[in-house]
Amino acid sequence: MENTNKLSLFERNFQETTIPGLSSMHAAARAYLNTQDFPTTRVERFKYTRLTKLANGITPDSTHIDLAHLKKHQICADAIAVFIGNGKLILPTEELPKGLHIESIENSDQLPQTNTKDVFAAMNVLYAHTGVRISVEKNVVLEHPVEIVHVCSGAYAGYTRHAISVAENAQAKFVMTYASDACLDAFSHVHTTIEVGANAHVSMEKVQLESSALFSFVDEEVFQGQQSVFQINTMTLDGKLVRNDLHIQVQGEHAETHLNGMYMLNGQQHVANYTTVDHQVPNCESHELYKGIMDDKSVAVFNGKVFVRKDAQKTNAYQSNANVLISEDASVNSKPELEIYADDVKCSHGSTTGQLDDDAIFYLRARGLSEKSAKQLMLTAFMSDVLEKISVPAVKAKVFKTINERFNWELEL
Amino acid sequence: MAGYTENELAKDLENQEYKFGFVTDIETDTVPIGLNEDIIRLISAKKNEPEWLLNYRLKAFGIWKEMTEPEWAHVHYQKPDFQAIAYYSAPKQTKKYESWDDVDPELKETMKKLGISMEEQQRLTGVAVDFVMDSVSVATSFKEKLGELGVIFCSFSDAVQNHPELVQKYMGSVVPMTDNFYAALNAAVFTDGSFCYIPKGVRCPMELSTYFRINAGGTGQFERTLVVADEGAYVSYLEGCTAPQRDENQLHAAVVELIAMDHAEIKYSTVQNWYPGDKEGKGGVFNFVTKRGMCENHAKISWTQVETGSAVTWKYPSCILKGDDSIGEFYSVAVTNNYQQADTGTKMVHLGKNTKSTIISKGISAGKSQNSYRGLVQINKSAQNARNFSQCDSLLMTDECGAHTFPYIECKNPSAKIEHEATTSKIGEDQLFYCMQRGISEEKAISLIVNGYCKEVLNQLPMEFAVEAQKLLAISLEGSVG
Numbered sequence: 001m002e003n004t005n006k007l008s009l010f011e012r013n014f015q016e017t018t019i020p021g022l023s024s025m026h027a028a029a030r031a032y033l034n035t036q037d038f039p040t041t042r043v044e045r046f047k048y049t050r051l052t053k054l055a056n057g058i059t060p061d062s063t064h065i066d067l068a069h070l071k072k073h074q075i076c077a078d079a080i081a082v083f084i085g086n087g088k089l090i091l092p093t094e095e096l097p098k099g100l101h102i103e104s105i106e107n108s109d110q111l112p113q114t115n116t117k118d119v120f121a122a123m124n125v126l127y128a129h130t131g132v133r134i135s136v137e138k139n140v141v142l143e144h145p146v147e148i149v150h151v152c153s154g155a156y157a158g159y160t161r162h163a164i165s166v167a168e169n170a171q172a173k174f175v176m177t178y179a180s181d182a183c184l185d186a187f188s189h190v191h192t193t194i195e196v197g198a199n200a201h202v203s204m205e206k207v208q209l210e211s212s213a214l215f216s217f218v219d220e221e222v223f224q225g226q227q228s229v230f231q232i233n234t235m236t237l238d239g240k241l242v243r244n245d246l247h248i249q250v251q252g253e254h255a256e257t258h259l260n261g262m263y264m265l266n267g268q269q270h271v272a273n274y275t276t277v278d279h280q281v282p283n284c285e286s287h288e289l290y291k292g293i294m295d296d297k298s299v300a301v302f303n304g305k306v307f308v309r310k311d312a313q314k315t316n317a318y319q320s321n322a323n324v325l326i327s328e329d330a331s332v333n334s335k336p337e338l339e340i341y342a343d344d345v346k347c348s349h350g351s352t353t354g355q356l357d358d359d360a361i362f363y364l365r366a367r368g369l370s371e372k373s374a375k376q377l378m379l380t381a382f383m384s385d386v387l388e389k390i391s392v393p394a395v396k397a398k399v400f401k402t403i404n405e406r407f408n409w410e411l412e413l
Numbered sequence: 414m415a416g417y418t419e420n421e422l423a424k425d426l427e428n429q430e431y432k433f434g435f436v437t438d439i440e441t442d443t444v445p446i447g448l449n450e451d452i453i454r455l456i457s458a459k460k461n462e463p464e465w466l467l468n469y470r471l472k473a474f475g476i477w478k479e480m481t482e483p484e485w486a487h488v489h490y491q492k493p494d495f496q497a498i499a500y501y502s503a504p505k506q507t508k509k510y511e512s513w514d515d516v517d518p519e520l521k522e523t524m525k526k527l528g529i530s531m532e533e534q535q536r537l538t539g540v541a542v543d544f545v546m547d548s549v550s551v552a553t554s555f556k557e558k559l560g561e562l563g564v565i566f567c568s569f570s571d572a573v574q575n576h577p578e579l580v581q582k583y584m585g586s587v588v589p590m591t592d593n594f595y596a597a598l599n600a601a602v603f604t605d606g607s608f609c610y611i612p613k614g615v616r617c618p619m620e621l622s623t624y625f626r627i628n629a630g631g632t633g634q635f636e637r638t639l640v641v642a643d644e645g646a647y648v649s650y651l652e653g654c655t656a657p658q659r660d661e662n663q664l665h666a667a668v669v670e671l672i673a674m675d676h677a678e679i680k681y682s683t684v685q686n687w688y689p690g691d692k693e694g695k696g697g698v699f700n701f702v703t704k705r706g707m708c709e710n711h712a713k714i715s716w717t718q719v720e721t722g723s724a725v726t727w728k729y730p731s732c733i734l735k736g737d738d739s740i741g742e743f744y745s746v747a748v749t750n751n752y753q754q755a756d757t758g759t760k761m762v763h764l765g766k767n768t769k770s771t772i773i774s775k776g777i778s779a780g781k782s783q784n785s786y787r788g789l790v791q792i793n794k795s796a797q798n799a800r801n802f803s804q805c806d807s808l809l810m811t812d813e814c815g816a817h818t819f820p821y822i823e824c825k826n827p828s829a830k831i832e833h834e835a836t837t838s839k840i841g842e843d844q845l846f847y848c849m850q851r852g853i854s855e856e857k858a859i860s861l862i863v864n865g866y867c868k869e870v871l872n873q874l875p876m877e878f879a880v881e882a883q884k885l886l887a888i889s890l891e892g893s894v895g
Contacts, residue, residue: 044485310812325827328794336833338818339487343809343839353792353824353831 006038006055013060013157014127021111022125029122036119048301048333049272054215058185060157062086070151073179076394079147087130087158099140105131111163112193114221121219124191128161138167145173145392150190152180152214157187168197174204175392180211189217198225198252204232205395210239219245226252233390234261236271237402243272253283261290262386264403265298272301279312288319291386293379294330305337306347313342319349324382376409444501453601456501460570463577473590473600480594486756487785487817490725493664500602565610566621569637572608579610583641587670587707595666596703599635606637611646620875622651636667642677649680649875664699671706671714678713682874684882687722694752697724710736717873719882720747720757731760734768741770744870749782758788763796772803773869778814785817792829805835808866
């Protein structure tokens, strides 16, 4: 009998993928999806995220976005830029630096095996059509960042898949820009795999400036080799519903992982950050810091998981999540998890939710600051340890500019 | 290096046997195994219950049939066959004893082995013991003294007969029968338990205590405890458990409801040492308990637990901070060894203004055990100026065990202050080194550190219980605690 639950109805909006590298995962993804319905808040991983509107059906409609418009969303002027406008890929035309390869993912036949035990990740395996494959050769140090600009508009609905690999001793910076304008119940799911070779240094800046009518899902799966350093900063500044699913597999010894995140929300925005750091080998370190400010009726969800396997002795894993609610109707749900099967480890997590200290505001006001400036100063100080981690100056400038515009602040770099 | 090493400690932990494993031969009056409406009617009839209670049971049974067992906990076990359990087992002798001398000598012997000899307890400690042996109370002491103050402390069945208005009013008001699978099962088949009512303004002069025992193989134990502290009252209630060694898994699905009215305070302490199964993880008690307290204005409920037993524990003593300025506390030490699995923690639901909650949870995992903390702190919109502090620490003793933390923090009010921190580590080598260079042997040093690690929780126990808790910790981690 044909399955007619909401999930299979949703699936009918998409064409099956033709990317050869994904075919080996099709069976697993299909098998998993056959056991599922569209996730509701009764499903643990979607406990705080309501997707009723998506579940009730979308009517995808794709329009063309021209390059000039896409370029407006580019953050780093000096970056090698790849554009994806409503699922249409535009590769850079200039000559690429030696050792850097950027091509469409359409014909890639060797892609890493990824998680198929999540409804959207499984659908990505089955329905992704577009995306880039970026590889950085051994010992290559890229001078400029590579920026991938994702823009959605109208009633776009689609799955995008990227595969990035940075070979041993190489160094690279990536900027992932997610922007959208004039959406109408649009849906976008972007899945990126990042293979970090031995001794490689990779950083990724993720800037999310999505529209208020887009359901944006962004998954990253990272595979870290030995002595590699990987840093990812997730800055969510706008969007109706943004869900980040970050899964890091630490597979080589002495690897270092840094995960930072900041979210500043207002209106009726909903941002969910799910992170998993899976320590599979000994002697690794991970540091996680997520901070958020919630205004109006916004909702933030944080679910950070540190998983230490039996063999991963001498793991040091730290996780921290701090939230400030600045309006009566905002709310936050935080679930920092530790799952530990090795004994010689140092793991800790902390989570706080609070508001600005009245005494400190009084102190600043007694020194002549207006209440607004005093509060901004305090909130900036609260956010600063995450903002300082941004490694690309242009991204930092963009984040500050956006905060100033959206929240009517006067922050300075 | 000479002396006691961690490997030896791990070995000792594995080798340590359950100390309280024995079976008492008291003829029990058991209903046929299985569960259906007739069994429920039979239990109800045997207990001479009023009609409203029978209807309550039947309604709960109807709800239970529609429910499925929860699977979200971080535990793995063979699910019990609910049709293979005898749902009622009472000691044959139902005659109430007039004096201590009348008590069955074998029963006395049982208690002696448990180290809770009643003579001694009565004489030395002033603890009133309501001894529950397989679901029916067989001895109640200090009743008269409590009676003078108007304190009602009796078995649940007696309460149903003698104070039906109180039972009917409060039963199921904190843990409704629809709450969860095991609470519904309990509501349908509960056999007995304890009932306690402290009238307005009365400070209960002694610690109230019930010793639960599971006896008779194949008998599930479905206790129901209801403690009501009226306005301005205070009571400290102790619950302690040991069970005899048995091969098949035994199910324990209890419900505990606490009600603290305005300005009342309830302190509920538990020491749990049910049979944890043998070294291969065979047997042991399934402990699936629903415990919850309701705080009215300015009330306080404090849960303290020392969990060392049971093969599988699934237990979240919770507080609903409904009244303004109410306080909820949770102090827990959970020790797991061999193949034990514990998924335990608390829920603090803040509804009233200026409500405060404190959570201190200490987990110790040894052998091949899995120990999880799972907690919820929920600050609702109405909970202005709510405050929570949570601390969850885990100590790992071997490289085959696991320690996990799953805290849920939900905040809907901007004036709330919530702090949560958790750490997982093994005993610090620097701490050990510090002790040892001052001439303390490694074994003593480990014991010192573990004791210090649990101190915050043990300090919360009443005197009489703290001693027993320390004994249990020592047995559970024998070799490490001196």
